[in-house]
Amino acid sequence: MRTLIKNIKELAGVELTPRLRKQGKEMAELPSxxxxxxxxxxxxxxxxxxxSELAGEDACAPSVVDATGRLLFPSFCDSHTHIVYxxxxxxxxxxxxRGLSYEEIAKRxxxxxxxxxxxxxxxxDELYDMARQRxxxxxxxxxxxxxxxxxxxxxxESELKLLRVIRRLKxxxxxxxxxxxxxxxxxxxxxxxxxxxxVDLVINEMIPLVAKEGLADFIDxxxxxxxxxxEDTARILEAGIKYxxxxxxxxxxxxxxxxxxxxxxxxxxxxxxxxxxxxxxxxCLKGTExxxxxxxxxxxxxxxxxxxxxxxIDAGLxxxxxxxxxxxxxxxxxxxxxxxxxxxxxxxxxxxxFNATTxxxxxxxxxxxxxxxxxxxxxxxxYLTKPIPSYEYMPYAYGENKVERIFLNGEEVK
Ligand code: NIG
Ligand code: FE
Numbered sequence: 001m002r003t004l005i006k007n008i009k010e011l012a013g014v015e016l017t018p019r020l021r022k023q024g025k026e027m028a029e030l031p032s033x034x035x036x037x038x039x040x041x042x043x044x045x046x047x048x049x050x051x052s053e054l055a056g057e058d059a060c061a062p063s064v065v066d067a068t069g070r071l072l073f074p075s076f077c078d079s080h081t082h083i084v085y086x087x088x089x090x091x092x093x094x095x096x097x098r099g100l101s102y103e104e105i106a107k108r109x110x111x112x113x114x115x116x117x118x119x120x121x122x123x124x125d126e127l128y129d130m131a132r133q134r135x136x137x138x139x140x141x142x143x144x145x146x147x148x149x150x151x152x153x154x155x156x157e158s159e160l161k162l163l164r165v166i167r168r169l170k171x172x173x174x175x176x177x178x179x180x181x182x183x184x185x186x187x188x189x190x191x192x193x194x195x196x197x198x199v200d201l202v203i204n205e206m207i208p209l210v211a212k213e214g215l216a217d218f219i220d221x222x223x224x225x226x227x228x229x230x231e232d233t234a235r236i237l238e239a240g241i242k243y244x245x246x247x248x249x250x251x252x253x254x255x256x257x258x259x260x261x262x263x264x265x266x267x268x269x270x271x272x273x274x275x276x277x278x279x280x281x282x283x284c285l286k287g288t289e290x291x292x293x294x295x296x297x298x299x300x301x302x303x304x305x306x307x308x309x310x311x312x313i314d315a316g317l318x319x320x321x322x323x324x325x326x327x328x329x330x331x332x333x334x335x336x337x338x339x340x341x342x343x344x345x346x347x348x349x350x351x352x353x354f355n356a357t358t359x360x361x362x363x364x365x366x367x368x369x370x371x372x373x374x375x376x377x378x379x380x381x382x383y384l385t386k387p388i389p390s391y392e393y394m395p396y397a398y399g400e401n402k403v404e405r406i407f408l409n410g411e412e413v414k
Pocket of ligand 2: 080081082250324326
């Protein structure tokens with residue numbers, strides 16, 4: 001099947017020589033072609049260029065889309081989400097407004113444990129339906145690839161249930177999905193005071209079973225003050241690596257926890273959150289394969305200090321930005337809003353913000369060879385905007401859905 005998209009007002013995020021990620025000054029580059037065409041064949045990007053060069057058989061595809069007035073962007077990649085869960089947590093949201101901190105709520109058994117309780121009571125089918133709805137909603141807002149974590153199970157049975165839901169989502173959704181085993185997300189009440197026993201359970205029971213069913217691409221740990229220690233994290237990552245799961249971890253949300261260093265040591269594909277970063281953490285990331293990933297929705301929702309994304313880019317690092325869609329710290333998977341926050345709150349230019357939410361998040365979930373930019377041979381996952389004046393309008397007009405038509409694997413999603 002061949003489709004021609006013609007009269008594209010601006011084709012943004014094109015790459016003639018694809019890179020797996022952009023770092024430092026490269027992040028300011030977002031090549032685009034005005035008045036462009038794009039040809040899709042068999043689900044992949046076949047060819048693109050200016051309309052003035054569209055000729056011969058390229059000009060008469062069996063299916064033609066006229067994109068007059070519309071911009072075309074590579075789909076957002078959301079490299080950090082927790083969308084398989086049962087309950088919303090608006091009561092804790094109110095507790096936080098009244099003055100309780102996220103850590104205080106967690107200490108008294110709320111937070112992640114609150115969601116784990118409700119999620120344990122839900123069936124696999126119910127969880128699938130709820131997660132599928134969330135997935136479809138974010139797809140409508142321009143997301144074409146997503147990483148989904150377990151972590152609201154916290155028992156062997158429940159963690160496997162969540163991961164099986166993610167497997168079903170992979171099988172049934174047109175989006176590209178990666179799964180991440182986050183058994184070490186919270187410490188169940190019965191393990192308080194001897195959390196190393198829960199770590200043993202994750203290592204000796206959960207990881208082998210998860211691996212046996214091939215349920216996880218990545219392994220995650222919430223390495224932070226009040227949650228899992230650097231030692232716990234190292235043990236879990238070592239065990240996951242033995243079973244072929246690459247680390248991709250939560251680090252430095254509450255404190256300068258050593259999470260960045262332990263992630264880098266074990267070759268994590270990304271270290272995420274990074275609200276608490278010293279110069280040592282920035283130095284430690286230089287020259288590594290680890291993608292620093294910032295989660296603007298979480299910092300916004302919890303009123304946390306902002307991660308020094310600008311400083312990291314100025315130091316030559318790459319930066320990715322993802323949604324962290326979850327019921328406790330970021331109940332939104334709106335990547336258009338993440339794009340706006342990247343510019344408004346973190347002072348990224350629009351070009352840097354697009355790279356942070358497409359190519360660099362694709363890298364952070366191990367798919368930047370096939371997604372994250374408009375390049376020949378990549379998957380045809382992209383969206384057309386409503387009629388808008390320029391690409392800078394995307395982060396500028398925050399809160400409004402600027403996406404009009406969605407194409408995944410070259411097929412329009414209606
Ligand atoms: O990424 N920080 C750890 N985990 C999630 C929050 C989970 C929750 O509160 O339910 C996060 O913010
Ligand atoms: Fe998270």
